[in-house]
Amino acid sequence: MISVILLGAGNVATHLYKAFSNADNVSVKQWYNRRRSSISSFANDVEITDSLNELKEADLYIMAVSDDSIAEFSSALPFTNRLVVHTSGSVAMHDIDKKNQIGVFYPLQSFTKGAEINFSEVPICVEVYEKENLELLRDLARAVGCKPHKITTEQRQTLHLAAVFVNNFTNQLYRIGHEICETKNIEFEILHPLIEETAKKVQQMSPFMAQTGPAKRNDKRTIKRQLKLIEKDEHEAIYKMLTSSIKKTHNVLSRSMKQVKR
Known part of the structure; x- marks a missing residue:
């Protein structure tokens, strides 16, 4: 049995608690948050505290x-x-803080309050300073049905950057699409099958x-017709930037120039 103490009460902590609670060989021994009220609803299921001591x-x-709190909190x-x-x-x-043994247990997923997560589909990136701790983190990942991936700090930070592009930025594009639909009283749900098909295709x-x-x-x-349909300057700038990026990726610009020269 792996005994765990959770520190913090945000979306990640809440989802981890639920995953650990459903695991046969993981015990959440305690849950800390500086505002006890944030985790008080779990008081009947786990020991909670607002005191580090x-x-x-x-x-x-x-x-x-939060990322900005890690160094100070660990100290x-x-x-x-x-x-x-x-x-x-x-x-x-x-x-x-190096007064303790250190490591990383990074679930590569988007966590939103109220949205259920199937942890068996969540990759867990693990990193340790003391090699003897690696198997413990791997075992914890496996206990909740996840596949552990041993990576370096640089690899993890690069993955996080890629995740911002494929998740956060993509979601903002969904938001723009939703806004464009709203201007003409179109149901955004009509686009759901297209969104799902695109997500399947890249797998x-x-x-x-x-x-x-x-x-x-x-x-x-x-492209010209669509630019005329766009009502916001911000949306037009994004459309032009992404259109240019796609053209460069697929060498459309260079091919067009070659055809003109011919």
């Missing part, structure tokens, strides 16, 4: 706190030589091969 001994302490922990990890995709492992082929649309085809008439 009340923290018990466990196999692992997971800091699911405030009132014990030494215990395994303390953070869950951030972008913060260096060595930002954790079967590379994004390069999956690309379609007027920019890849260099369909100048369609």
Whole structure:
């Protein structure tokens, strides 16, 4: 049985708690947050505390706190030589105070309050300073049905950057699409099958091969018509930037120039 103490009460901590609670060989021994009220609804299921001095001994302490708080929070922990990890995709492992053994347990997924997560489909990126702690983090990942991936800080930070593009930026494009639909009283749900098909397609082929649309085809008439339909300058700038990026990726511009020269 792996004993865990959760530190923090945000979306990641809440989803981890639910996953650990459903695992046969993981015990959430304690849950800390500086505002007890944030985790009071779990008081009947797990011991909660708002005092660092009340923290018990466990196999692992997971800091699911904001990136900017990791260094200061780890320094405030009132014990030494215990395994303390953070869950951030972008913060260096060595930002954790060296008075304890350090590591990273990074679930590569988007966590939203109220949205259910199937942890068996979540990759867990693990990193340790002391090699003897690697198997514990791997075992914890496997206990909740995840596949652990041993990576370096640089790889993890690069993955996080890629995740911002494929998740956060993509979601903002969904938001723009939703806004454009609203201007003409069109139900955004009509686009759901297209969104789902695109997501499926990039799991079967590379994004390069999956690309379609007027920019890849260099369909100048369609691009011109669509630019006239756009009502916001911000949306027009994004459309032009992404159109240019797609053209460059698929060498449309260079091919067009060659045809003109001929």
